[in-house]
Amino acid sequence: MFRCTVSLWDSDEPVPRAELLKGVEGAHGLLCLLSDRIDAEVLDAAGPNLKVISTMSVGFDHLAIDEIKKREIRVGYTPDVLTDATAELTVALLLATARRLPEGIQEVKSGGWSSWKPLWLCGYGLSGSTVGVIGLGRIGLAVARRLKPFGVKRLLYSGRQPKPQAQEVDGEYVPLDSLLCESDFVVVSCALSPETQGLCDKAFFTKMKTTAVFINTSRGAVVNQEDLYEALTAGQIAAAGLDVTTPEPLPTDHPLLALKNCVVLPHIGSATYSTRGIMAKLTANNLLAGLTGEAMPSELKL
Amino acid sequence: VLVVTITNLLWIHTFLSLCSSLFFLRVQFELWDSDDPIPRQELLKKVKGCDGLLCVLTEKIDAEVLNAAGPNLKVLSTMSVGFDHLSLGELKKRGIRVGYTPEVLTDAVAELTIALLLATSRRLIEATHEAKTGGWGTWRTLWLCGYELADSTVGIFGLGRIGVAIAERLKPFKVKKFIYTDVAPRPELAAAIQAEYVSMDELARQSDFLAVCCALTPETQGICNKNLFSKMKNTSIFINTSRGGVVNQEDLYEALSTGQIAGAGLDVTVPEPLPTNHPLFTLKNCVILPHIASASYTTRNAMSALAANNLLAGLRGEPMPKELQL
Numbered sequence: 001m002f003r004c005t006v007s008l009w010d011s012d013e014p015v016p017r018a019e020l021l022k023g024v025e026g027a028h029g030l031l032c033l034l035s036d037r038i039d040a041e042v043l044d045a046a047g048p049n050l051k052v053i054s055t056m057s058v059g060f061d062h063l064a065i066d067e068i069k070k071r072e073i074r075v076g077y078t079p080d081v082l083t084d085a086t087a088e089l090t091v092a093l094l095l096a097t098a099r100r101l102p103e104g105i106q107e108v109k110s111g112g113w114s115s116w117k118p119l120w121l122c123g124y125g126l127s128g129s130t131v132g133v134i135g136l137g138r139i140g141l142a143v144a145r146r147l148k149p150f151g152v153k154r155l156l157y158s159g160r161q162p163k164p165q166a167q168e169v170d171g172e173y174v175p176l177d178s179l180l181c182e183s184d185f186v187v188v189s190c191a192l193s194p195e196t197q198g199l200c201d202k203a204f205f206t207k208m209k210t211t212a213v214f215i216n217t218s219r220g221a222v223v224n225q226e227d228l229y230e231a232l233t234a235g236q237i238a239a240a241g242l243d244v245t246t247p248e249p250l251p252t253d254h255p256l257l258a259l260k261n262c263v264v265l266p267h268i269g270s271a272t273y274s275t276r277g278i279m280a281k282l283t284a285n286n287l288l289a290g291l292t293g294e295a296m297p298s299e300l301k302l
Numbered sequence: 303v304l305v306v307t308i309t310n311l312l313w314i315h316t317f318l319s320l321c322s323s324l325f326f327l328r329v330q331f332e333l334w335d336s337d338d339p340i341p342r343q344e345l346l347k348k349v350k351g352c353d354g355l356l357c358v359l360t361e362k363i364d365a366e367v368l369n370a371a372g373p374n375l376k377v378l379s380t381m382s383v384g385f386d387h388l389s390l391g392e393l394k395k396r397g398i399r400v401g402y403t404p405e406v407l408t409d410a411v412a413e414l415t416i417a418l419l420l421a422t423s424r425r426l427i428e429a430t431h432e433a434k435t436g437g438w439g440t441w442r443t444l445w446l447c448g449y450e451l452a453d454s455t456v457g458i459f460g461l462g463r464i465g466v467a468i469a470e471r472l473k474p475f476k477v478k479k480f481i482y483t484d485v486a487p488r489p490e491l492a493a494a495i496q497a498e499y500v501s502m503d504e505l506a507r508q509s510d511f512l513a514v515c516c517a518l519t520p521e522t523q524g525i526c527n528k529n530l531f532s533k534m535k536n537t538s539i540f541i542n543t544s545r546g547g548v549v550n551q552e553d554l555y556e557a558l559s560t561g562q563i564a565g566a567g568l569d570v571t572v573p574e575p576l577p578t579n580h581p582l583f584t585l586k587n588c589v590i591l592p593h594i595a596s597a598s599y600t601t602r603n604a605m606s607a608l609a610a611n612n613l614l615a616g617l618r619g620e621p622m623p624k625e626l627q628l
Contacts, residue, residue, distance in 0.1 A: 012439070012442050012445070013439065013440070014440045014441075033441055033443075034441055035440040035441045056443070084450065084452045084475075084476060085450055085452075088420065088424070088450060088451060088452070088475055089420075089424055091420065091475075092417070092420035092421060092424050092426060093426070095413065095414075095416065095417035095420060095421075096417060096420075096421055096426050098417075099413065099414055099417045099594070099597070099598070100594075101417060101418070101421050101426070101427075101591065102426075102427065102430050104591045104592050104594055105427055105589065105590065105591065107592055108575070108576070108578075108583075108590050108591065108592050109578060109583060110578070111575075111578050112592075113574075113575035113576075113592035114338065114575060115338065115339050115360050115574065115575065116339075116358060116359055116360050116574065116593050117337045117338075118337075118358065118381065118602050118605075118606065119337070119602060120337065120592075120594075120597070121592065121594045121597050122597045122598055122599045122602055123594075123597060123598055123599075124598060124599070125409065125410050125413055125598035125599075125600060125601060126413060127409040127410070127413070127598075127600070127601075128600070145474045146474045146475055148474065149470045149471045149473065149474060150409070150413055150471055151409055248438075248440065248441065249433070249438035249439060249440065250433065250438070252434060252435065252436045257433065257434050263430060264430065264433045264434075265426065265429045265430060265433060266429055266432055266433045266437075266438035266446070267441055268424070268425075268429055268445075268446050268448075271424070271445070271446050271447045271448060272424075272447055272448050272449060272450040273444075273447045273448075273449070273450075274450055274452075274453075275450060276443055276444060276447055280443065
């Protein structure tokens with residue numbers, strides 16, 4: 001039992017930059033969200049006391065890792081505890097997009113529903129399909145496990161190297177181009193890095209099937225949104241579902257929001273009561289361990 | 303010369319192959335060539351003297367239609383697995399054979415049921431609305447939180463092909479337990495998904511997610527009512543993709559608006575379409591789809607081919623691929 005002085009930004013709105021820079025002065029520890037960019041400026045403002053940063057996320061693209069490493073600051077994050085909720089949301093988004101749920105609901109509310117018709121609102125089913133997962137990490141694998149019993153015929157994945165755990169889902173390691181040409185569903189599940197920034201661009205979408213469904217629940221910056229818009233309106237791909245965008249929030253007049261075949265969710269991948277509770281606890285415990293110089297439950301290797 | 307009446311437009315190549323088969327048999331056929339259902343008067347007129355009738359679920363095939371058709375009618379083929387729109391007693395009495403489309407639509411229906419379940423439990427429709435209308439700020443810890451399948455109990459009301467398929471698909475979401483209720487235990491089906499047989503009351507009490515998968519019969523009419531909802535958890539999610547008539551919609555509205563249950567997803571209603579001013583539409587926690595459970599291109603194609611083949615077999619006096627035992 002030890003005593004901390006805690007400075008809390010007590011609002012649902014993110015802390016303004018100026019407030020953050022002031023608030024971190026002399027801090028030993030910093031607990032943040034993915035909407036807080038922790039770069040050299042923040043670290044300098046904090047000063048030499050800062051020994052631990054604990055983020056309530058598994059993604060760490062908002063943290064300037066090199067700067068943090070240089071200053072020997074430890075980092076805690078929340079892998080694993082949010083895998084189930086995020087994989088579940090990814091599948092929810094895939095199904096909602098492929099089976100045209102938002103369109104259906106819109107028709108119902110606006111009087112477009114007259115009677116049962118054989119070809120109305122038909123979508124693409126998973127049964128007999130080929131699914132391609134880009135980045136078969138914890139979340140990608142969890143998504144693949146959940147899709148399998150829907151009758152997926154082939155599970156392809158791409159990444160820097162093959163993964164032994166892919167065997168569990170009969171995953172086939174293929175070059176990205178093959179994945180794009182052969183997949184009926186493309187799910188992006190990789191981390192955002194300089195290599196994956198803008199990965200999903202015009203060339204990417206051109207290689208996909210015109211009946212394919214594209215899903216991104218990783219990070220918005222992996223996708224070139226202008227090229228995606230182009231691909232969707234030109235019929236290069238059938239539909240897209242996004243839980244992440246650039247920026248977040250996406251402005252309400254953004255062209256992607258007007259497309260019937262584009263489903264946009266406001267970054268709710270891990271949004272379940274139980275998961276957020278567990279994430280919060282883990283984030284706090286990571287922070288406390290960092291402050292007392294102990295082993296963290298989930299430390300990010302820098 | 304056989305005469306066949308087809309009440310709706312089929313998928314194009316099935317239709318063409320049906321036509322050529324019918325032509326080969328020297329069959330005359332009458333096609334209602336529209337996506338909209340055939341008006342009752344037209345149907346009564348066109349069935350006169352026909353040997354076969356291929357219909358969809360919007361046509362009520364009762365004594366009136368069968369009388370209008372007359373004694374030639376030997377086969378009725380419906381492009382659906384549900385047969386609550388057919389007067390089975392009347393059909394049996396007249397010795398008319400019935401074809402339907404089980405199994406070919408099981409995957410699509412199970413898939414849509416799960417899509418609907420997840421859209422409801424994870425609040426997808428609220429979320430897409432917020433994204434479009436400016437309610438989306440930055441990432442917030444408790445905003446739009448939903449209920450997770452992991453560690454939950456899933457209850458199936460009516461364990462048939464579709465119920466089993468739903469459970470199989472939910473398993474990797476780390477569901478803790480599957481339970482089901484039915485008129486009697488279904489040991490073989492239950493074994494496939496390791497589901498425990500319970501009473502309706504227990505199903506209501508224990509389920510975090512309750513999916514209704516039973517047929518509509520006089521026994522199941524309105525069975526999902528106040529009695530069921532009042533026993534359910536206030537964090538539970540109710541999903542119906544069976545038939546609208548199984549649910550008492552007033553009681554459901556009551557349960558949703560008073561917080562007796564957390565949310566509901568419906569693919570079927572009474573009536574269909576549901577009028578746009580229906581109270582259920584005012585509820586954020588009620589998701590309503592326009593009966594699209596089997597609406598995938600491949601499935602509708604398979605259904606129409608099967609319906610066509612059932613019809614042809616009936617006309618030829620042969621075994622049908624899928625005949626309904628009357």
